[in-house]
Amino acid sequence: MSPVNAPAKRDPEAARQRILAAALAEFSEKGLGGARVDVIAQRAGVNKRMLYHYFGNKDDLFLAVLELAYGEIREAEKALNLDDLSPVEGMGKLVAFTFDYFVQAPYFIKLLNSENLHGARHLRRSKAILDMHGPVIGLITDLLERGAAEGVFRDDADPVEVFITIASVGYFYFSNVHTLSAIFDRDLTSEREVAARRAHVIDVVLGYLRPT
Amino acid sequence: MSPVNAPAKRDPEAARQRILAAALAEFSEKGLGGARVDVIAQRAGVNKRMLYHYFGNKDDLFLAVLELAYGEIREAEKALNLDDLSPVEGMGKLVAFTFDYFVQAPYFIKLLNSENLHGARHLRRSKAILDMHGPVIGLITDLLERGAAEGVFRDDADPVEVFITIASVGYFYFSNVHTLSAIFDRDLTSEREVAARRAHVIDVVLGYLRPT
DNA sequence: TATTGAAGTAACTAACTGGTTACTTATATC
DNA sequence: GATATAAGTAACCAGTTAGTTACTTCAATA
Numbered sequence: 001m002s003p004v005n006a007p008a009k010r011d012p013e014a015a016r017q018r019i020l021a022a023a024l025a026e027f028s029e030k031g032l033g034g035a036r037v038d039v040i041a042q043r044a045g046v047n048k049r050m051l052y053h054y055f056g057n058k059d060d061l062f063l064a065v066l067e068l069a070y071g072e073i074r075e076a077e078k079a080l081n082l083d084d085l086s087p088v089e090g091m092g093k094l095v096a097f098t099f100d101y102f103v104q105a106p107y108f109i110k111l112l113n114s115e116n117l118h119g120a121r122h123l124r125r126s127k128a129i130l131d132m133h134g135p136v137i138g139l140i141t142d143l144l145e146r147g148a149a150e151g152v153f154r155d156d157a158d159p160v161e162v163f164i165t166i167a168s169v170g171y172f173y174f175s176n177v178h179t180l181s182a183i184f185d186r187d188l189t190s191e192r193e194v195a196a197r198r199a200h201v202i203d204v205v206l207g208y209l210r211p212t
Numbered sequence: 213m214s215p216v217n218a219p220a221k222r223d224p225e226a227a228r229q230r231i232l233a234a235a236l237a238e239f240s241e242k243g244l245g246g247a248r249v250d251v252i253a254q255r256a257g258v259n260k261r262m263l264y265h266y267f268g269n270k271d272d273l274f275l276a277v278l279e280l281a282y283g284e285i286r287e288a289e290k291a292l293n294l295d296d297l298s299p300v301e302g303m304g305k306l307v308a309f310t311f312d313y314f315v316q317a318p319y320f321i322k323l324l325n326s327e328n329l330h331g332a333r334h335l336r337r338s339k340a341i342l343d344m345h346g347p348v349i350g351l352i353t354d355l356l357e358r359g360a361a362e363g364v365f366r367d368d369a370d371p372v373e374v375f376i377t378i379a380s381v382g383y384f385y386f387s388n389v390h391t392l393s394a395i396f397d398r399d400l401t402s403e404r405e406v407a408a409r410r411a412h413v414i415d416v417v418l419g420y421l422r423p424t
Numbered sequence: 425t426a427t428t429g430a431a432g433t434a435a436c437t438a439a440c441t442g443g444t445t446a447c448t449t450a451t452a453t454c
Numbered sequence: 455g456a457t458a459t460a461a462g463t464a465a466c467c468a469g470t471t472a473g474t475t476a477c478t479t480c481a482a483t484a
Contacts, residue, residue: 030329031329037443050462051443171384172387178332179328183341196370204420208415209419212419260473
């Protein structure tokens with residue numbers, strides 16, 4: 001006869017979520033190799049044994065975190081509704097969205113860097129992630145085709161190359177902020193610098209896409 | 213009375229170089245955290261104690277490797293002689309060079325990723341590296357100014373943004389080859405794909421720089 | 425050729441690391 | 455309310471890890 005809203009003494013789902021959140025933080029701060037299982041357990045406020053109970057081992061936990069992170073960005077992309085916009089506006093919105101996403105979810109970049117250091121061995125096991133990327137390419141293909149037909153975009157742009165380029169120009173900036181800031185002796189994490197970079201990357205993609 | 217060319221039983225400089233080369237390989241394959249001091253010693257064919265004798269500790273050894281890697285690319289850049297070329301040709305050559313450099317020295321990307329995961333804490337201690345980047349920016353500034361004056365480049369491009377963009381479009385491709393290859397289910401390390409990317413990144417930079 | 429400092433070695437250590445064992449406790453369901 | 459199963463805990467373990475100790479050997483030079 002316990003009240004519906006009473007805090008459950010045991011809440012498996014909440015524990016799972018806390019482990020995932022703690023692992024996301026720890027993995028993105030220290031990388032897969034640098035992250036410590038004990039620290040994740042401590043941050044999640046659960047016994048270390050629970051990580052193994054819920055996720056099997058460190059690598060499988062990392063994969064779960066990776067699936068979470070990829071799921072979030074591809075889900076957000078789907079909600080963009082670029083079909084209602086002109087090709088130029090749509091492309092600008094996609095580039096801005098991608099850039100802003102890196103600002104909002106800095107852990108995404110760190111996780112991908114870690115995964116690439118390890119040859120994408122976790123991701124390759126995840127059918128969920130591998131099936132996730134059709135939609136984005138579809139979005140870009142549609143924008144490029146409409147733009148070329150209307151004569152506002154060049155007609156020789158490859159959708160996958162464009163996708164990689166859109167990701168590149170923002171990703172690299174944030175992935176390498178520390179070395180770039182040190183080298184150029186200016187704080188590239190400042191709002192002013194980030195805003196300047198944001199304007200630049202939109203200029204680059206739209207500038208490139210102008211008809212030849 | 214030992215012959216000049218007889219192999220010295222002790223060759224400190226050679227030992228130092230072998231340690232550096234082994235550390236470069238190990239650090240770029242496993243990252244700073246994943247690299248093992250014992251493995252570096254083994255790969256270099258020296259006693260582990262020698263790493264500490266020559267370089268002090270693991271972090272200082274990493275910094276030495278970083279200085280070596282940065283020195284190499286900035287030195288190669290200096291030999292480009294872009295002044296003799298037209299702005300468009302010069303910029304094309306710089307973009308191609310940067311891209312090709314990532315192909316030729318894949319360890320450079322791995323080392324930078326590691327350094328950024330650690331907040332550039334080694335690099336910031338290295339005056340040598342921090343003083344290394346004036347020349348490249350000078351090169352780009354000159355190309356942009358000449359191009360704008362001749363009316364073949366837009367006049368609102370910032371040299372540092374352009375530098376970062378030139379690096380981005382190649383760096384990200386190679387840094388993330390494994391995840392990208394998995395996601396798009398095609399081997400982006402193949403010669404054909406690399407050549408296509410190379411052509412694309414030149415198109416992107418030169419396309420963007422066209423006058424507005 | 426005596427000396428001294430750098431080059432080199434083997435064995436060790438204290439702290440850590442991912443994962444396990446052996447066990448207890450809560451809860452849904454029949 | 456008995457019971458099976460999932461949730462949870464504390465203590466432990468075998469293998470690593472960066473760095474050190476205590477020592478020997480070589481070779482330049484005074």
